[in-house]
Amino acid sequence: MRYGRAAVMVEPNRVETWEVPIVDPEPGGALVRVVLGGVCGSDAHIVSGEAGKMPFPIILGHEGVGRIEKLGAGVSTDYAGMPVKPGDLIYWAPIALCHRCHTCTVLDETPCDNSTFFEHAEKPNWGSYADYAWLPNGMAFYRLPDHANPDAVAALGCALPTVLRGFEQCGPVGQGDTVIVQGAGPVGLAAVLVAAVSGAQEIIVLDHSKNRLDVAISLGATGTISLKETSAEERHRQIQDRLGRRGASVVVEAAGALPAFPEGVDLTGNHGRYIILGLWGAIGTQPIAPRDLTIKNMKISGATFPKPKHYYQALHLAVRLQERYPLASLVSHRLAITDAVKALELVKSGASIKPVIDPTL
Numbered sequence: 495m496r497y498g499r500a501a502v503m504v505e506p507n508r509v510e511t512w513e514v515p516i517v518d519p520e521p522g523g524a525l526v527r528v529v530l531g532g533v534c535g536s537d538a539h540i541v542s543g544e545a546g547k548m549p550f551p552i553i554l555g556h557e558g559v560g561r562i563e564k565l566g567a568g569v570s571t572d573y574a575g576m577p578v579k580p581g582d583l584i585y586w587a588p589i590a591l592c593h594r595c596h597t598c599t600v601l602d603e604t605p606c607d608n609s610t611f612f613e614h615a616e617k618p619n620w621g622s623y624a625d626y627a628w629l630p631n632g633m634a635f636y637r638l639p640d641h642a643n644p645d646a647v648a649a650l651g652c653a654l655p656t657v658l659r660g661f662e663q664c665g666p667v668g669q670g671d672t673v674i675v676q677g678a679g680p681v682g683l684a685a686v687l688v689a690a691v692s693g694a695q696e697i698i699v700l701d702h703s704k705n706r707l708d709v710a711i712s713l714g715a716t717g718t719i720s721l722k723e724t725s726a727e728e729r730h731r732q733i734q735d736r737l738g739r740r741g742a743s744v745v746v747e748a749a750g751a752l753p754a755f756p757e758g759v760d761l762t763g764n765h766g767r768y769i770i771l772g773l774w775g776a777i778g779t780q781p782i783a784p785r786d787l788t789i790k791n792m793k794i795s796g797a798t799f800p801k802p803k804h805y806y807q808a809l810h811l812a813v814r815l816q817e818r819y820p821l822a823s824l825v826s827h828r829l830a831i832t833d834a835v836k837a838l839e840l841v842k843s844g845a846s847i848k849p850v851i852d853p854t855l
């Protein structure tokens with residue numbers, strides 16, 4: 495039996511490096527050598543225990559680009575019908591679908607009722623903070639185009655598919671839309687990028703970090719406001735000065751902090767839409783004046799757990815834009831599997847744009 499390394503979360507706030515068996519793929523599945531495992535803000539919430547109970551011990555990592563090591567019986571194409579062979583680079587959607595539950599077949603939605611988001615670390619496993627990922631039958635994966643830069647694909651991680659799902663659910667950004675993005679972590683930056691290529695007239699980004707706000711400008715933001723230097727009232731006034739009385743037509747919550755919610759409701763203009771993406775990891779309540787929703791005829795919608803198609807769209811959008819925007823340079827830190835704890839601290843502190851686990855280190 496051959497073994498590979500994996501970063502295993504044994505219990506909240508305890509991560510260890512384990513040697514785990516490298517298992518042949520099942521029929522319909524694939525065994526992948528991980529090239530990059532994206533380190534995501536939600537991983538930090540999982541490790542701190544804020545995201546609730548998980549079937550510990552688990553191998554961390556739900557964002558991955560890898561190279562096919564071995565294909566399971568019957569697999570000759572990716573999940574979009576492109577031929578694949580060992581050695582090809584792929585990007586996978588980390589939730590397997592059963593195609594025989596109510597959510598899969600009646601609602602045509604995700605997440606599947608029978609999904610296992612994390613597998614026990616002693617079982618074959620698709621966690622990406624590891625040398626190998628074992629993709630079960632039903633876990634969609636897509637071949638990277640030959641000219642794709644894996645860093646550009648990994649740069650926005652699951653944030654880009656999440657944003658694409660959010661805009662699909664709440665209506666896309668169109669020509670002339672005025673967009674406010676709360677937070678310039680990967681979700682906020684992905685929202686900026688999608689809004690920019692969709693023809694938004696203004697994209698104003700709020701964050702506390704000067705570095706992140708500068709990156710937002712490089713991805714198409716037209717203005718930024720520092721949370722550090724302004725009060726909510728000042729921000730409201732600055733935005734009103736800039737957008738006029740109509741206000742923002744689309745506000746995207748990518749802050750992951752509860753106080754962003756009432757401010758986002760406040761900043762959404764008449765007939766506007768407010769899309770909640772970042773509060774996945776922030777359990778709690780916030781007061782708003784519900785009458786504001788009727789007065790403004792506004793719409794609020796949340797979104798999470800993108801579908802395989804959103805991963806497919808994100809992959810191809812990133813590859814198409816990899817020369818036009820500095821996507822690959824968003825990968826700010828590369829860390830070894832054994833440095834998973836350091837990587838999680840980097841996302842938690844906000845000191846990084848996008849750390850990745852690189853198993854060659």
Ligand SMILES: [Zn+2]
Nearest residue numbers: 592595598606
């Ligand atoms: Zn299902």
Ligand SMILES: [Zn+2]
Nearest residue numbers: 534557651652
């Ligand atoms: Zn993620």
